[in-house]
Amino acid sequence: MDQTYKILVVDDEPDLEPLILQRMRRQIRANEYEFVFAQNGVEALEKLNADSTIDMVLSDINMPMMYGLTLLQQIHGVDPNLRAVIISAYGDMDNIRTAMNRGAFDFVTKPIDFDDLKITISRTLEHLAEWREALSSRDQLVALQNELSIASQLQQSILPKNPPVTDKYEVSANMEPARNVGGDFYDFFNLDEQVGLVVADVSDKGIPASMFMMSSRTALKGAAIGVGDPERVLEEVNNQLHQDNPTFMFVTLIYALFNPANGSLTYSIAGHDPPMLVSADGTVTELPLTKGVALGIAPDIVYTQETVELAPGDTVVLFTDGVTEAMNANNEQFGLTRLADVFDGKAPESALAANEAVFEYVRNFAGDAPQSDDITCLTLRRP
Amino acid sequence: MEFSHDRSGDTLVVTASGRVDGSNASDFLESLQGMFDPGDQRIILDLGGLEYISSAGLRVLLMAAQNLDRQSKSFSICSLTEAVGDVFRISGFDQIINVFPSVEAAKQG
Structure with a gap:
């Protein structure tokens, strides 16, 4: 054992102290346990308040000044992570039940069987060690979640806002991440007289995906400016x-280049x-x-690459598989057919209306089923 | 995900069924690699029972394929359902990993 556990023994009988020190001498010498003693509940509470390194309490039930069961209630207020073991008279089931209900971890009976006590103490301390480890994991998890939420904000903040709406073209884009940080992104940027449009989906999700997404986005924008086609x-x-x-x-991803002068859209798909x-x-x-x-x-x-000519009133919908693979409660996928049905016979009035329609249909379809993938849609409309 | 495998000589045929997505992709890789023996020279992954594969699942196949390629071993997949075949076609993975219509075709390929 690499840690010395400090155990507070509370009993009004003076002969327990030498007995414990004698019977536990091997563990004490090996620095496994250290014992401190109190004569009653009041003294025990004073010691607990003064010494935060106490790990465990072993307490008799019947004591003057403060009853062991009352002490149990108080211990929780001092440190909810302390573990208490109660010493009770043999067969005193009422008190034992009350002690357990008040948060005692275990009990031993009088006269004390020291072999049993050793097992009880070591089991209690094992439990305590596991409990502390769980607490520390939880703290780490909370810290990690905080970092994730910062990463998520960072990622959302790099998605461009205010998509262009002119008399030559309208753009609308939206991304709904499934987890804190996702792997989808969209982008739009001006290149001379043309507009570059991107919808992308990085393999997997979470932090690694979001880092890869950042470098993909930077690489793509750089190449779009420098390379052209x-x-x-x-x-x-x-x-x-x-x-x-x-x-x-x-x-x-899809990278598309729209030329507002003649309505041509040239795209390449990866x-x-x-x-x-x-x-x-x-x-x-x-x-x-x-x-x-x-x-x-x-x-x-x-x-x-392919080029299509957009006529006035035409809309192009770029999306990730978060749209088509959105699931409902029956494990059915939204699919391409339903996506086509969103617009079948009803050309959207604007790029924004088209985009909102996609998200609305997907949401209505999915209902309460959990969202498992990022959902991204970018719409381009020639007015 | 469910797996079974059948080894004859230096050829290992792994059959995988179910769904692979982000939630079980790393288990998929572990199970897959756990089945490989040093003596296997040719690994064929029969995905006939696979209903769905996400990009996280594709990434696992890519890792397995590259890993085996580095050891100069052959890796192919076969018997894709229409839905899974579409995923391979659209993602272009059918140009990176050998895809065959059946186990027999994979063995001959």
Whole structure:
């Protein structure tokens, strides 16, 4: 045992002290236990208040000045983590029951059987050690949760706000994280006369995913500014992310470039669900998949791109699988068909309305079922 | 997740069924790697009974594949259901990991 436990023995009979010191001499010499003594409950409380290193109390029930059962009630106020063992007369079930109900951990009977007492003490202290470990784990968990919530705020704060709404194009975007920190993100930025749009999903969730998300986002934005064509941007980002990726994280995403001057949208997909096009007449189609692989897993992947012309009133919906794989209480997935049904025959009035409709439908579908994945949707509409 | 495996010569066929997502992905990897013997040269993962795989599950397959590749061992998956096959196709993982229609085809491949 690497720790000396301090045990307070409370008994009005003076012969218990030498007896304990004698019978426990081996444990005392080995620095396993240290005993302190009190004659009654009042003295015991004074000692407990004065010495916070006492781990355990072994107390008789019948004592002058303060009854052992009263002491039990008081101990909790001194330190709720103290453990108490009661010494009672043999067969005094009433007092034993009362003592247990008042929080005694165990009891021994008089005349004291020292073998039994040794077992009882060591069992009580084992329990105490486990309890303290649990408490310390809980404290660490609380600290970790606090850090997680800071990480979550940080992550939310890097998602761009105030998406552009002009007479040439409207953007709306939203991400609802499943856990404190998620792996999804969206982005939009101006590149000369064009607008870059991103929806991405990092493998797994939690802190590692969020760190990978941060580097993916930075790499993508950097490449978007420097490289130009979406397919070339993804090639560049893929190689960058692959270079230093010991944990085999990866990110799937769509990178799209919208040209407000002619309404053309050029996109390239890295292992992600293709976007959905809602035409002005309410027809819903899935845009073609381009060639590519999730980013970060293998070097020198070739990506391709597609271009579609958006007519006035057309809306493009970019989303993560948190939308299509949202589950309801019957373990059914929301799926692509339901997503298409959101817009079937009813072209949205604005990018914002389109985005809100997706989240509303998913929420209504999922009901009370827990959200297991981040849900992200970005909508682009040509007015 | 449920597993079984069948070894003949230097070929190990692991059958996995159920769902793999973030909650059991690390157990999946551990169970999978626990089945490998040093003598196995060819590992075939039969995913015919797999209903769902999330990105966390794909990552585990990637780790297993790269790990075996470094030891110059062959790794392939087979018998994907339509839903799981879609995940592999869309994510592009079918270009990274060998995918076969059946265990027999994987053995010949």
